[in-house]
Amino acid sequence: MKKIRLESVFNEFTLMGIAVLGAFYLGEYWEGIAVILFYLIGEWFQHKAVHKARHNIKALLDVRPETATVISADNQYKMIAPEQVQIGAIIEVKAGERVPLDGVLLEDSASFNTAALTGESVPRTIRKQEEVLAGMIATDRVVRIEVSKSYDQSALARILALVQDAAERKAPAELFIRRFARIYTPVVTGLAALMVLLPFLYSLVRPEFIYIFDDWFYRALVFLVISCPCALVVSIPLGYFGGIGAASHQGILFKGGNYLDAITKVNTVVFDKTGTLTEGIFGVQTVSPAENTSGKDLLHLIASVENFSNHPIAKAIVKYAKEQHITLETSLKITEIAGYGLKTVMDGKEIYVGNARLLSKYDISFPTEISHIPETTVLCAKDGKYMGYIALADSPKPDAAQAIGELKSLNINNIQILSGDKQAIVSKLAEKIGVTRAIGDLLPEGKVSYLEQLKANPENRIAFVGDGINDTPVLALSDVGIAMGGLGSDAAIETADVVIQTDQPSKVATAIKIGKLTHRIVWQNISMAFGVKLLVLLLGAGGMATMWEAIFADVGVALLAIFNAIRIQKWKE
Numbered sequence: 001m002k003k004i005r006l007e008s009v010f011n012e013f014t015l016m017g018i019a020v021l022g023a024f025y026l027g028e029y030w031e032g033i034a035v036i037l038f039y040l041i042g043e044w045f046q047h048k049a050v051h052k053a054r055h056n057i058k059a060l061l062d063v064r065p066e067t068a069t070v071i072s073a074d075n076q077y078k079m080i081a082p083e084q085v086q087i088g089a090i091i092e093v094k095a096g097e098r099v100p101l102d103g104v105l106l107e108d109s110a111s112f113n114t115a116a117l118t119g120e121s122v123p124r125t126i127r128k129q130e131e132v133l134a135g136m137i138a139t140d141r142v143v144r145i146e147v148s149k150s151y152d153q154s155a156l157a158r159i160l161a162l163v164q165d166a167a168e169r170k171a172p173a174e175l176f177i178r179r180f181a182r183i184y185t186p187v188v189t190g191l192a193a194l195m196v197l198l199p200f201l202y203s204l205v206r207p208e209f210i211y212i213f214d215d216w217f218y219r220a221l222v223f224l225v226i227s228c229p230c231a232l233v234v235s236i237p238l239g240y241f242g243g244i245g246a247a248s249h250q251g252i253l254f255k256g257g258n259y260l261d262a263i264t265k266v267n268t269v270v271f272d273k274t275g276t277l278t279e280g281i282f283g284v285q286t287v288s289p290a291e292n293t294s295g296k297d298l299l300h301l302i303a304s305v306e307n308f309s310n311h312p313i314a315k316a317i318v319k320y321a322k323e324q325h326i327t328l329e330t331s332l333k334i335t336e337i338a339g340y341g342l343k344t345v346m347d348g349k350e351i352y353v354g355n356a357r358l359l360s361k362y363d364i365s366f367p368t369e370i371s372h373i374p375e376t377t378v379l380c381a382k383d384g385k386y387m388g389y390i391a392l393a394d395s396p397k398p399d400a401a402q403a404i405g406e407l408k409s410l411n412i413n414n415i416q417i418l419s420g421d422k423q424a425i426v427s428k429l430a431e432k433i434g435v436t437r438a439i440g441d442l443l444p445e446g447k448v449s450y451l452e453q454l455k456a457n458p459e460n461r462i463a464f465v466g467d468g469i470n471d472t473p474v475l476a477l478s479d480v481g482i483a484m485g486g487l488g489s490d491a492a493i494e495t496a497d498v499v500i501q502t503d504q505p506s507k508v509a510t511a512i513k514i515g516k517l518t519h520r521i522v523w524q525n526i527s528m529a530f531g532v533k534l535l536v537l538l539l540g541a542g543g544m545a546t547m548w549e550a551i552f553a554d555v556g557v558a559l560l561a562i563f564n565a566i567r568i569q570k571w572k573e
Helices: 002-009 012-025 029-061 155-168 172-205 213-227 230-249 257-265 295-306 312-323 356-361 368-372 400-409 423-433 444-455 469-477 490-495 507-541 547-569
Strands: 068-071 077-080 090-093 103-105 109-113 124-127 143-147 252-254 268-271 278-289 335-337 341-346 349-354 376-382 385-396 414-418 437-439 462-466 480-484 498-500
Touching: 172 213, 230 252, 230 257, 230 507, 230 547, 252 257, 252 507, 257 480, 257 507, 268 444, 278 295, 278 312, 295 312, 295 341, 295 349, 295 376, 295 385, 312 376, 312 385, 349 356, 356 376, 385 423, 400 414, 400 423, 400 507, 414 423, 414 444, 423 437, 444 462, 444 469, 462 469, 469 480, 469 490, 498 507, 507 547
Parallel strands: 268 414, 268 462, 414 437, 462 480, 480 498
Antiparallel strands: 068 077, 068 090, 090 143, 103 143, 109 124, 252 498, 278 385, 335 341, 341 349, 349 376, 376 385
């Protein structure tokens, strides 16, 4: 009870209240009004700054569907809020729309963009009775879904709840100021009382000392106003909140002010590869026809067959063929050979399209060096004869090289790549984007072991950047875990400290820049507040400072600190 009483009574409002009432008692009405007026102005500017920061965060998180299309038993359509939809209801989602609730798919199959949840750029094919999560986007057709969870229990709602709790994670400076204010304010109140009492007691001992109550009471009031910790209590949390808001405006979510501080200390950045530095989608690299076969004919054969498949590799080949203005066959009867590829008949001849194992299965010879190509290969055979292959690979994100360059410009030179992909592929990417150390063929536990080795050096402050559930252990182990790709997987969002919703690796450097700017502004405010207050306190103790100087030392400095903190929200690269 004592703690509650102290925290609720001894605060900046108490100091201001005593000062105002005291000023009125002494007849200094304009000074009392000025204290109130300037304090209200400071409060207004604080409110505006916080509102702007909240708006930036809300804009980042506003991915929630506003309505759900519910289909009744008599096949009637009704648009209602997702929160009102009951478990077991049937909802319809059109192509391009976001799924509003978790459920199971009622169609045979459908393709969904899962980037907002998993960070995967490749659309996921979901089959009948498989789970569909809120936040996914239907990409190829109208689908019907049976709702399995209420809105507040959906994957998207849980993620958003985690995000909105970010303000509860305070930076060390914020926590210190809170503790400091709880002790500081009652101490200041006591010192102000002593400023009135001690001269009175001294006058009893030394009668020649003339004690005038109003004079010493005025000095105590000036002391109270000067000592009010408004500038610190307001500006420091606002600085961190503004930093979170500015980052949100850039598509970067800090899950707390403490991570704004932590990211400023990072000197080692370790990236996952697939989906983090690369697009996570396949693109055609080379078309390699056999002798007596043209590249155009080979592409026509393979793309015509793959046109009947929903596999990401097949879609990449078909897309490339259409870009090359290749006309595809549309009336083929396709047979899928699970784990191998596809088979059909074209112009009376058997066509095989798939991996090397497919051709080996049917005793069709092909160059052995193809088996050593690091990229994904799709081979083709016609009438028992090898026709050539197409090589596909995951492409670097447009800003991958830029991301590395910007980190180096921040004097972060220890940049590495850890991946489960083939070493040859990882090394090729590293060379392309300017990373000197890249390790492939790693299982998740291998990544953990490697990161533990890095952490064995106490000088390393490590940020790990990943995008999926397999990266969760290293995200947790690193000093700052950064999740790429929308809101990341459920596991990644719960583990990561920072989430980059724009899916751009260059935002890692942006996050560090915002963290450093926030840290610099917060300490500017602390230094300014303590410096000005100390100066005016010394003047006040000597009777040389009036209430007007005290107002400046308190409310004036608070306003300056607020304006300084607002600079963060206007930050642009």
